[in-house]
Amino acid sequence: MLLSHDVDQQLRDRRPDPKPFSGWALRRIIEIDHDCPGLLAASFCFGAQRRQALFLLLALAELLGIDAIAHHLRSAESMPELTSANSSAVFGEAVLRLRRPRDLVRAVLAGPPVGLLGTLARLGHDPIGEPRTYYELGRLYLSRDPADRRRVKILGQIGGDLVGAQIPIVSALDPVLLHPALVSRLHELPQVTELHSALTYIRARCSGATDDAIRASLKRLKPGGHRGDLVKFWAARFDEPPVEFNLRGDPTLIVLDSAAALIDAGRRYTNCLAAKINEVFLGAFVYVEFRSVRCGEPGLIAELRHTDRGFVLEGLYGPDNRRVHPERAQIARRKLAACGVALLAHAPGERETVVAAARLLNEHALVEPDNHVGWGNEMLEVAEGLQHLLDEAA
Template sequence: MREGGLLGWATDALVRLDDETPGVLSRVLTASPPRRQAIFAALAARGEKAGVFGVEDESLIPITFAEVIRHGRAADILRHAFGGVPQGFPGLLAQIGERSLPRAKDYLVLHGLLISDDPRGADALRTSGRITCRKLEVLTALDPRWRHANTLDRIDTHSEAMAFNSAVAFIQSVNSKATNEVVANAIALMRPTSSLPKLLDRLLRRADRLPPHPLSDGDNELRPLASMRDLLEAGRKYRNCLAHRLADVAAGKVAIGEFRGECLVEFRPLTQGTGWLLRDVHIERNSPVPLALIGEVEAKCDALGIPRIEETGGGDGWKSYRRFTHELEWG
């Protein structure tokens, strides 16, 4: 059970109010969840000195905060604490349930969301079921464009939300068709069994802004795989994990070519954009590559001026051992 029991962080403040106006505690404990959450929100605002306090009524003697808690309706309590009550605020408070949120500031976050110009955030909370501290943390971390019940239900932490923001930014940098509207609609149309990684992968597979390929002057013997379609077809043809390396290609960390329709050639960028390096050769199912084929690929790259690492020591026996035992970075 959370510290402070049912009333949590609000316990001490309510005890003091009960001393001032007896019956406050019993009223809170027997209140309906919507009214109880209105009390918690008012206490949070009062404790943080946010909002308008001690709003006077039309009588000569102004009503006290304790008396509002003891006798007022949920709307009266919120109005006394915040001055104005944003549309939808009582309804969102009711979605919290019986217990208070773990921290007083969570109520201020919820209030701030409603008075800001962010209808997506409020709609996301309204349609995502019970409101928790985790959902509020995720919501505040999410880019406002991606705030939706489908993201709130699939992201668990603040750091995951930040990572998702960055991942979408990457997708938009390599896919010209992944506009804000397209991404937002894709999130909204997600099925219950779908996931955010799958959504991003679908958008990545349509990337059309790939980095320049080292084989820009390729020929029929060594041709560049310079589009997502080429890469996906090659992955199916050679039955390997190329489809899982599309992000590396899109980011310019890897480039792939095909040699005479017999093997895939992997290139890695040199530092400071000074060119590319022949890294490895792969055949179907990542099986051991015949040394004769490797030699032909190396000779072709030499002719194109593409450097490679010259292995020293161990001789051909070491290279054969390395490839035969699949000690490759591919996969």
């Protein structure tokens, strides 16, 4: 037979270890504890769900006023005996009497809304964000808007515990991007703004980026991936070039103006053009294929860097990235220059003297006329090429 003090000891052993909290919730409950002594100490022993229900009510009291919340508590069917004139005392007494989180939430929110209690249980023991976060959580679960219902569903589909930032993230996210695999990769609100801007760019560069197609692409996100995987998926499908390059009607020049064109050319020339898709997608480079009019003669690829003053030839590449024959390099350079592309030029003066100095300085890459970084046979000043563009614009 157990003695009474043994029973008391067992009951004490079953009590959860106190878990303190801080921030706005602690400041608020200390104020209420003055009119309802014992509330603060009791709240430290609340389970996660009951504590989060308390934080929800504290947040509503912070934003709507303690009197408004006390009025709801007095009117609740389960609390008809709350007659104190002091709103803080009414609040504290209700929290202590209503031991079930469901009853506590129902006393203030009609319902409570389906799923809200489950979400509260996944928020841990500490306050999440500011009071506005709890207000938004309650608004989402009370809303009948289809987009908000989708947001609530996403919160339930995210695996594991929730973090406070995921509530404003879900609220702010474009409805087309609402998918648990993506939301679980977002941890702060600025990431949503960044993602929205990237989505705007994707829609401008990819004709196939319809809302339905974007939703379908979200299903391809793999566990443990990055939010940037969505952008990479669509970059590999761009078909609206960000930079326009005028070929001046030259049929031997072909702009590789889509991801598909770059992949195809990379396969035909056995080079790394497929790895350059992101740079073309972002408008940093343009690649032009030069097809020879002679039957059986291999073509070449010209790499053009895009600048705020026009295009500059970065390099010429043959199949397998082999060097281009000087004669063919000269023809390609001349054609590109006619399209307004600036070519690298040597220092003023005789070519032979500059070449001799370059060789003795061991700068052979500049000397070779067919090298992808060389001056080439066409010694055009960069300024001439840029001036040509300016004259055309005028």
